[in-house]
Amino acid sequence: MTGIAAPDRRPAGPGTAPRALVAAAGAALLVLPLLLTGGLGQYALHVLIQIFVWAFIGQAWSLMGRFGLVSLGHGAFLGLGAYTDALLWNFFGLTPWLGAAAAVALTGVFAAVVAYPCSRFRVVGHYFALVTLAVGEVVRLLIIAERDWTGGSLGLTLRPARTDGLVALQFADKRVFYYGALALWAGGLWVWRRLDRSMARAAMEAIGEDETAAASVGIHVTRFKIGVTVLSATLTALGGVAYAQYITYVNPETLAGIGVSLRIVFAVVLGGMYALLGPTVGTALTIALSESLRIAFGLRFIGMAETIYGLLLVLFIIFLPAGIYGGLARLLARRPAAVAPAVQG
Amino acid sequence: MIDPIFLVEAAVNGVLLGGILALLALGLNLIFGVIDIVWIVYVDLVMVCMYAIYFAHVHGWPFWLAALGAVGLGALLGIAVHVLVISPILGSPPINQLLATGGLLFFIQSFATFLWTTDHRSVRFALPTFEVGGIFLPATRLIPFGISILAMLALYLFLTRTFAGTAIRAVAQDREAMALMGANPRRVYVTTSAVGGLMAGLAGALLVFQYSVHPFFGGQFGPLTFMICVLGGLGNMVGAFVASFIMSEIISIAGVLWSTEMGYVIAFVVFIVVMFIRPGGILARPE
Numbered sequence: 197m198t199g200i201a202a203p204d205r206r207p208a209g210p211g212t213a214p215r216a217l218v219a220a221a222g223a224a225l226l227v228l229p230l231l232l233t234g235g236l237g238q239y240a241l242h243v244l245i246q247i248f249v250w251a252f253i254g255q256a257w258s259l260m261g262r263f264g265l266v267s268l269g270h271g272a273f274l275g276l277g278a279y280t281d282a283l284l285w286n287f288f289g290l291t292p293w294l295g296a297a298a299a300v301a302l303t304g305v306f307a308a309v310v311a312y313p314c315s316r317f318r319v320v321g322h323y324f325a326l327v328t329l330a331v332g333e334v335v336r337l338l339i340i341a342e343r344d345w346t347g348g349s350l351g352l353t354l355r356p357a358r359t360d361g362l363v364a365l366q367f368a369d370k371r372v373f374y375y376g377a378l379a380l381w382a383g384g385l386w387v388w389r390r391l392d393r394s395m396a397r398a399a400m401e402a403i404g405e406d407e408t409a410a411a412s413v414g415i416h417v418t419r420f421k422i423g424v425t426v427l428s429a430t431l432t433a434l435g436g437v438a439y440a441q442y443i444t445y446v447n448p449e450t451l452a453g454i455g456v457s458l459r460i461v462f463a464v465v466l467g468g469m470y471a472l473l474g475p476t477v478g479t480a481l482t483i484a485l486s487e488s489l490r491i492a493f494g495l496r497f498i499g500m501a502e503t504i505y506g507l508l509l510v511l512f513i514i515f516l517p518a519g520i521y522g523g524l525a526r527l528l529a530r531r532p533a534a535v536a537p538a539v540q541g
Numbered sequence: 542m543i544d545p546i547f548l549v550e551a552a553v554n555g556v557l558l559g560g561i562l563a564l565l566a567l568g569l570n571l572i573f574g575v576i577d578i579v580w581i582v583y584v585d586l587v588m589v590c591m592y593a594i595y596f597a598h599v600h601g602w603p604f605w606l607a608a609l610g611a612v613g614l615g616a617l618l619g620i621a622v623h624v625l626v627i628s629p630i631l632g633s634p635p636i637n638q639l640l641a642t643g644g645l646l647f648f649i650q651s652f653a654t655f656l657w658t659t660d661h662r663s664v665r666f667a668l669p670t671f672e673v674g675g676i677f678l679p680a681t682r683l684i685p686f687g688i689s690i691l692a693m694l695a696l697y698l699f700l701t702r703t704f705a706g707t708a709i710r711a712v713a714q715d716r717e718a719m720a721l722m723g724a725n726p727r728r729v730y731v732t733t734s735a736v737g738g739l740m741a742g743l744a745g746a747l748l749v750f751q752y753s754v755h756p757f758f759g760g761q762f763g764p765l766t767f768m769i770c771v772l773g774g775l776g777n778m779v780g781a782f783v784a785s786f787i788m789s790e791i792i793s794i795a796g797v798l799w800s801t802e803m804g805y806v807i808a809f810v811v812f813i814v815v816m817f818i819r820p821g822g823i824l825a826r827p828e
Contacts, residue, residue, distance in 0.1 A: 266636045313817040322579055322635050326771050327816050330809040333764050337809070341802035454764055458643050465640055499654030499756075506648030513641040514629045 225378055229371045241370045243487055247480045248377035249438050254464045254475030255384040256431035259391060260424055261461070262469045264404035268325045268457050269332030270432050275452025276303045276335060277433025278440040279346060285364075286355045287345070292365040296437045300430045307429030308422055315421040318407065329454060336453030351447030354440065365441045373442050380438055381476070384431065388472055391427075400424055462509050468522020477521035547797055550676045555793030556786065560686040561747055563785035565762060566769040567693060567778060568740030572619075574713040574776020575733040578627060578638045579767055582646040583741060585759035586618045589649065590745030592657060592754055598664045608746035612739055619738015623731055646759065653756035663753035685747035692743055693782070699736070700778075709733050713776050765792075765805070768812045774822020784823060788812075 232240050257270050280302055281295035290298075310331055313319070319327050339346045346352060357364030367373060391397055399420045402410040411417050440446050450456060459482075467478020482505060489501035516523045569583045580586075590611040597607035626641050668680035700706035712719045712729045720726055752758070769788055773780030788808050796804035815823060 264636075266639075317817045317820060319816055319820060322639055323771065323816065323820060325636065325639060326579070326767060327813055329764060330768060330813050334806050334809045334813075337802040337806045341800055341806065454760065458647070461640065462644065462647070497655060498658070499651040499656075502651030503648055503655055506644050506646070506651055509644030509647060510626055510641055513633075513637050513644060514626070517630075517633060517637055 222382075226375075229374045238370055241374050243483060245370065245373050245377045245442060247476075247483050248374075248381040249435055249442065250460075250463065250483065251476040251479040252377075252381045252384040252438070253432055253435035253460055254467070254479050255381075255388055256428050256435060257460050258464050258469040258475050259388070259428040259431070261464060262404075263400040263424065264320070265421065265425065266325050266461070267328040267428075268454065268461065269328030269330070269335075270429075270460050271332040271452040271454070271457035272328075272335040273303050273307060273429040273432040274436040274439075274456060274460075275339060275446075275448065276306060277436030278446045278451045279339060279352070279436075280433075281437040282352055282354055282440050282446045283345065286352065291363050292437065292441055293363075296434060299433045299437050303433035304426050304430045307426045311422045311425035312418070314425075315418045320407070329457065332453055332457045336448045339448040339452055346448075349448055351445055354444040354446075356444075366444065377438065377442070380434070385472060387427070387431065391424075392472075396420060396423065462505075464519075466509065466512055466519055468519025468525070470518065471522045471525050474519050474521045478519060481520065543798065546675050548794060551793045551797040552790060553676055553678070554682070555790035557682045557686045558793060559786035559789035560689040561744065562762075562765065562769060562789050563782050564689040564692060564740060564744045564747065565766045566773065566781040566785050567696060568737045568744065569766055570770040570773065570776060570778060570781040571696075571709070571740070572733055572737040573770050574778075575709055576623075576627065576631075576730055577635070577716075577775075578642070579770075580622065580642045580737075581639060581763065581767070582622065582642045582649060582759075583737075584761075584763040584766055585646050585649045586615060586622070586738060586741045587745045587748065587762070588653065588754060588756070588758040589618060590615050590742040591749050591752075591758065592653065592662075594746055594749050595662050595664055595754055604664075608743075611746050612742035615742020615745065616735045616739040619734040619736070619741065620731060622738070623734035627734075628727075628730070646763075650756050650759065657756065659755055659757070661753040661755045664749050666750060681750040685750045688743075689747055692740070696736075696740070697778075705729075705732055709736075765808070768809065772812055772815055772823055774824055777822055777824060780822045780824040787823070 228244070229241060232238070253270070253274065257267065260267055277296075277299040280299035281292055284290040284295040284298060285292060310328070314324060314327060340348050343349075354366070357366045360367050360369075399410070399415045402413070402415055403417050403420060407417055436451060439451070463478040463482045464475045465478065466481060467476065468474030485505060485508075486501045489497075489504065493500055512519070518526055565584065565587065569580060572578065572580055572583075593614050594604075594607045594611045597610055598604065602610070622642070622645065626645055627638065630638055630641055666681055668684070670677055670679040671683075672678070698706075700710055708719075708724060708729050709732065711722075711724070712726055712733075716726060719729070748754075748762075752761075765788065769784045770781055772788070773782070773784035788811075791808045791811060792801075792804040794804075795807045
């Protein structure tokens with residue numbers, strides 16, 4: 197069981213794109229907020245921040261997903277991260293920097309505790325998906341059950357700081373969040389590239405294809421699986437912290453449980469989980485779609501955006517299992533000279 | 542300390558809930574066992590059938606006719622899901638199939654929100670409540686339980702006594718061998734999906750007695766239902782039956798002792814732990 201589609205062995209995306217193109221794209225992203233002014237600009241910034249944060253979370257998910265560890269419970273890590281940060285700030289006034297560190301540490305331990313038995317007892321394929329789904333639900337229900345201090349299903353608002361600033365990580369200016377989210381997203385890409393070029397990638401690919409065979413050539417299956425799960429979970433928790441700091445409100449339905457877990461997976465599948473920019477493209481598309489449908493229909497057609505989104509997902513999985521970006525990248529790679537010399541680099 | 546009578550009542554309620562859960566789980570597990578796909582969307586099909594009953598009821602249909610209609614609708618939905626979504630991706634990795642039905646879940650939930658808003662709607666029945674030794678037994682729970690047990694018996698007879706049922710069991714045992722014997726797995730798949738959908742319709746008709754329907758109804762029973770299937774063992778009908786009662790008892794009793802959420806938390810943790818010790822399900826022999 198290898199996942200969505202046979203993994204593309206060649207690294208795709210900017211990995212092979214010319215450096216000039218990457219530099220130009222990077223510069224454009226850095227300058228962008230200076231051009232976005234006024235009410236509409238604020239709205240565009242808001243959408244972009246959401247895209248970067250959720251794309252980062254999608255990238256974190258794909259670190260596991262593309263090696264056949266399809267988790268339907270990343271909401272657990274997201275929620276754990278966001279709530280640890282929010283609760284430490286609200287009750288102890290702990291700066292989100294330390295809150296994030298605590299969130300990462302806690303989620304890392306939690307992920308290891310889940311991952312160890314999963315790999316030890318060989319819970320793979322849809323069993324793994326269902327176990328992680330149960331884990332996600334457990335975290336969501338625990339947040340609701342502990343309503344005395346988590347606010348239950350009503351959620352929790354982050355206590356506003358006396359002054360804006362780096363200590364509280366609260367800013368009135370959206371541009372600060374924009375650069376923060378951009379940095380986070382770029383960091384996610386960097387982790388992806390590092391993993392792609394490491395021995396771990398080769399090991400994980402071998403494990404994803406055949407665990408017994410991988411073990412027989414001396415790959416420490418359990419260690420690699422736990423490692424990649426902990427990495428993916430801690431990055432997801434970091435994404436949760438970023439989301440909580442930006443929105444300043446956390447809710448178990450939007451940050452834990454099956455709903456958000458599936459949402460993460462779908463955005464990634466839509467974009468393509470094997471390509472570096474796949475999760476980003478998928479996230480950007482889903483957010484753009486729901487935002488534009490929301491603007492087009494307003495409050496009149498509640499649910500229409502999601503309906504179209506769900507329909508698209510089914511069609512994609514049937515007709516373009518490698519995702520939009522993944523499928524496109526593959527198509528271009530097939531006819532490199534004629535269509536896209538740039539992709540070849 | 543909690544009065545023991547409450548615990549007894551919780552245990553009895555657990556049994557009654559277990560009957561309904563078992564019906565849900567058996568329908569899903571039948572599909573699971575034969576086609577080897579988890580229909581994440583299963584309980585959302587139940588939700589659609591519940592809406593059908595509600596609207597038929599509002600339009601003055603007698604309840605039995607509405608329920609019958611829902612059962613038929615369920616079967617049609619089952620066939621539609623298989624033909625439109627599953628059969629094009631039968632050869633894909635299992636995870637894709639799982640995600641495709643997940644996409645369908647989004648679609649149905651949102652479309653239901655769009656069509657019928659998020660209002661909770663319920664069919665009210667004027668049915669008596671019995672009291673036995675200080676325990677209250679509402680007919681709205683007893684009747685669905687009884688029908689559910691009868692339906693499971695009927696499913697059992699269908700699977701063991703009819704030709705189609707035998708073919709379904711044969712495919713569940715060994716897909717390749719069945720094709721070699723000249724049987725047509727495609728037809729068996731469609732039949733299975735229809736029977737699975739029919740059970741969803743019936744479950745909808747029984748759930749309407751106790752629960753109001755809303756677009757996110759699936760979230761209430763969905764995760765629980767597929768965990769029961771896995772807990773009982775993929776495609777293992779007896780296992781799913783037993784697992785339903787274990788889960789419903791945990792939820793009922795822990796719900797009385799602590800809180801509803803904690804009941805579910807404990808049930809899910811039990812599921813996770815059992816997955817580690819006995820991945821083949823509770824009735825599988827340990828390796």
